[in-house]
Amino acid sequence: MSIDNQKLGSDIFCEGLAAEGVDLMFGIPGGVVLPLYDKINKYGHKIRHILSKQEQGGGFAADGYARATGRTGVALATSGPGATNLMTSIINSMMDSVPVVYITGQVVEELTGTDAFQEADVIGMSMPAVKHSYFVTHAKDIRRVLKEAFYLASTGRPGPIHVDFTKNAWITKAVYDDNPRMDLPGYIPIPEVCSNSDIQKLDELLEKDGVKPVILAGHGVEISHATKELFEFAKRHNVPVINTLLGLGSFPQGDPLWLGMVGMHGDAVANFITDEANLIIAIGVRFSDRITGRPTEFIKGKTFVHIDIDPSEVDKIVPAELPLMGDAKDILTRANKLLVEHKYTEWWKHIADLKEKYGFLDFKWCPEPPKGFLSQPRLVKMISDATDGNAIVASDVGRNQMWTGRFYRFRHPASYLSSGGLGSMGYGVPAAIGAALGVPDREVWAICGDGGFTMNMQELAVIAEHNIPVKIVIMEDSSLGMVRQWQNLLFGGNLSSIHLHNPDFVKLSEAFGIKGFRAETYEDAKKVIDEMRKIKGPALVTFKVYPDEHVFPMVPPNTPLHKQALKDEDLLKKS
Amino acid sequence: MPTTSRYIVAARLQNSPGVMARITILFRKFNVNIQAVDSRPADEKEEFHKTEFILETTKNDNDFKIVMQKLARLVPVIEVRYFKQPKLF
Numbered sequence: 270m271s272i273d274n275q276k277l278g279s280d281i282f283c284e285g286l287a288a289e290g291v292d293l294m295f296g297i298p299g300g301v302v303l304p305l306y307d308k309i310n311k312y313g314h315k316i317r318h319i320l321s322k323q324e325q326g327g328g329f330a331a332d333g334y335a336r337a338t339g340r341t342g343v344a345l346a347t348s349g350p351g352a353t354n355l356m357t358s359i360i361n362s363m364m365d366s367v368p369v370v371y372i373t374g375q376v377v378e379e380l381t382g383t384d385a386f387q388e389a390d391v392i393g394m395s396m397p398a399v400k401h402s403y404f405v406t407h408a409k410d411i412r413r414v415l416k417e418a419f420y421l422a423s424t425g426r427p428g429p430i431h432v433d434f435t436k437n438a439w440i441t442k443a444v445y446d447d448n449p450r451m452d453l454p455g456y457i458p459i460p461e462v463c464s465n466s467d468i469q470k471l472d473e474l475l476e477k478d479g480v481k482p483v484i485l486a487g488h489g490v491e492i493s494h495a496t497k498e499l500f501e502f503a504k505r506h507n508v509p510v511i512n513t514l515l516g517l518g519s520f521p522q523g524d525p526l527w528l529g530m531v532g533m534h535g536d537a538v539a540n541f542i543t544d545e546a547n548l549i550i551a552i553g554v555r556f557s558d559r560i561t562g563r564p565t566e567f568i569k570g571k572t573f574v575h576i577d578i579d580p581s582e583v584d585k586i587v588p589a590e591l592p593l594m595g596d597a598k599d600i601l602t603r604a605n606k607l608l609v610e611h612k613y614t615e616w617w618k619h620i621a622d623l624k625e626k627y628g629f630l631d632f633k634w635c636p637e638p639p640k641g642f643l644s645q646p647r648l649v650k651m652i653s654d655a656t657d658g659n660a661i662v663a664s665d666v667g668r669n670q671m672w673t674g675r676f677y678r679f680r681h682p683a684s685y686l687s688s689g690g691l692g693s694m695g696y697g698v699p700a701a702i703g704a705a706l707g708v709p710d711r712e713v714w715a716i717c718g719d720g721g722f723t724m725n726m727q728e729l730a731v732i733a734e735h736n737i738p739v740k741i742v743i744m745e746d747s748s749l750g751m752v753r754q755w756q757n758l759l760f761g762g763n764l765s766s767i768h769l770h771n772p773d774f775v776k777l778s779e780a781f782g783i784k785g786f787r788a789e790t791y792e793d794a795k796k797v798i799d800e801m802r803k804i805k806g807p808a809l810v811t812f813k814v815y816p817d818e819h820v821f822p823m824v825p826p827n828t829p830l831h832k833q834a835l836k837d838e839d840l841l842k843k844s
Numbered sequence: 845m846p847t848t849s850r851y852i853v854a855a856r857l858q859n860s861p862g863v864m865a866r867i868t869i870l871f872r873k874f875n876v877n878i879q880a881v882d883s884r885p886a887d888e889k890e891e892f893h894k895t896e897f898i899l900e901t902t903k904n905d906n907d908f909k910i911v912m913q914k915l916a917r918l919v920p921v922i923e924v925r926y927f928k929q930p931k932l933f
């Protein structure tokens with residue numbers, strides 16, 4: 270092979286990314302990735318590089334991009350501190366099964382293990398938190414590794430792939446192979462596929478006397494693009510549909526079959542119905558402790574049908590009488606052809622009674638705060654009404670997250686971006702950046718608390734630099750709100766280290782060149798929301814909200830769902 | 845005191861750096877102790893390794909099954925077989 274046919278590893282990397290369909294990446298340059306950055310701007314016509322302000326922000330942006338577009342996100346960091354800053358976003362993508370390829374630089378191979386400047390064993394650190402990882406030391410491996418990384422990230426149960434490149438990889442040469450052979454003998458994207466006769470067993474369960482079925486629809490429904498199939502399935506059998514936090518958007522929220530969100534801060538009716546159901550058809554759900562409450566109580570008297578692509582999720586928390594392994598879209602498509610229709614008149618009568626008694630999608634458990642403060646759920650509903658449920662909304666983590674899940678009426682799948690499993694504050698703004706760049710024709714909002722917002726507020730510079738039309742909401746209560754709620758209700762009101770000394774967020778926003786607003790009344794809030802929507806670029810608003818507005822219902826940890834607290838007194842009596 | 849069980853696990857693995865680290869990290873996550881391990885090339889080209897573990901755990905049979913399923917899901921793991929070692933005394 271002539272040496273003339275060979276290319277630098279940095280060129281192979283850029284061409285390889287483009288060949289994998291990447292047209293956007295988030296990153297920050299540094300020492301060992303400089304040979305790569307010497308090329309990245311030359312491939313700018315193929316791949317847009319967004320310079321994040323901190324690697325975690327870049328990682329969250331790539332994660333938000335992936336969730337909103339369904340495509341694989343890319344985030345890049347240099348060795349050492351750059352790479353360690355990425356770790357939170359890597360674990361976040363793992364917990365929520367999000368396809369992102371995380372690229373890190375590493376010191377030259379000869380120096381690995383010597384505690385060289387900016388050396389950190391990031392492969393060792395990320396190993397428990399990735400679907401797979403690679404350590405690449407030479408240009409000849411780059412193209413194959415990229416092909417495998419994107420394949421692994423996006424197939425089967427999606428997840429993050431971490432590729433650590435020593436500096437040698439960029440500066441050595443190899444022949445560019447456009448279609449290298451993948452070498453993944455142990456990887457089977459869908460390890461087991463259930464048979465039609467397995468699916469038909471569901472009929473027997475649905476037909477049993479006194480059966481009270483519920484569909485629990487999780488993130489896997491969206492990942493599998495099975496929303497239409499789920500809709501048809503639920504309609505055919507007239508079965509109520511309840512979402513997990515990350516499943517929100519997978520079922521039309523105006524439909525009478527939809528009963529809201531289950532879990533620690535789920536809807537009261539959804540929690541009662543999940544508790545009372547004796548047949549749970551779980552689709553793409555991993556039964557997090559946030560939805561089961563006390564698992565031993567949760568499983569009592571229930572039969573579980575578990576539809577999932579990952580066999581290691583079945584029987585992990587709940588015993589599945591009928592595990593249906595495979596891709597949810599395929600299984601529901603077959604189920605819709607195979608199964609007979611059902612009605613559950615008595616069950617629906619009971620559901621109607623519960624709705625009447627406990628309210629549904631209303632503010633029954635959200636009392637209006639004292640004069641001078643705004644109420645977070647009411648503000649979320651205002652945004653939902655103004656955007657008619659059509660926006661992509663990235664929430665942060667905490668009370669804002671729960672109220673966004675409960676009171677924004679999502680009309681489309683892949684529209685609620687939230688750090689579900691890891692619960693990482695600081696997610697909202699960068700995730701919204703990724704979504705707005707990935708889906709430019711949709712309106713994108715970030716709904717944050719003041720604590721979470723300040724954790725990644727440096728990314729406002731990215732928004733301003735690229736005029737990214739993200740609308741940012743800060744629910745400002747000068748507190749770490751969810752911690753405050755727990756301390757109020759479960760720790761005898763001992764408020765410890767939760768008070769925030771905030772900057773003037775309007776001035777801060779204006780300092781970055783982003784139009785800032787403040788609203789302290791509902792009238793102002795409505796006007797501001799409308800005005801923000803008219804602005805073509807980014808805008809930010811801070812709402813003065815009540816610090817002691819608690820999210821109810823609340824199922825305290827390791828408590829059965831039916832013992833959900835609906836108001837302060839339910840918990841204060843106990844403590 | 846929780847009951848401890850022993851399992852014999854045989855796995856066919858890709859032969860590359862870090863594979864054993866991935867496996868031991870998984871065992872650590874589930875608090876599974878490695879009592880013994882033996883690993884050797886499984887083919888002439890030495891592309892794969894055959895590795896046998898003796899594991900000790902307080903997990904019940906179902907939870908250990910989940911650990912084994914997670915093990916099988918690791919990308920460089922080709923095949924996993926296991927059985928519970930009966931108590932002799």
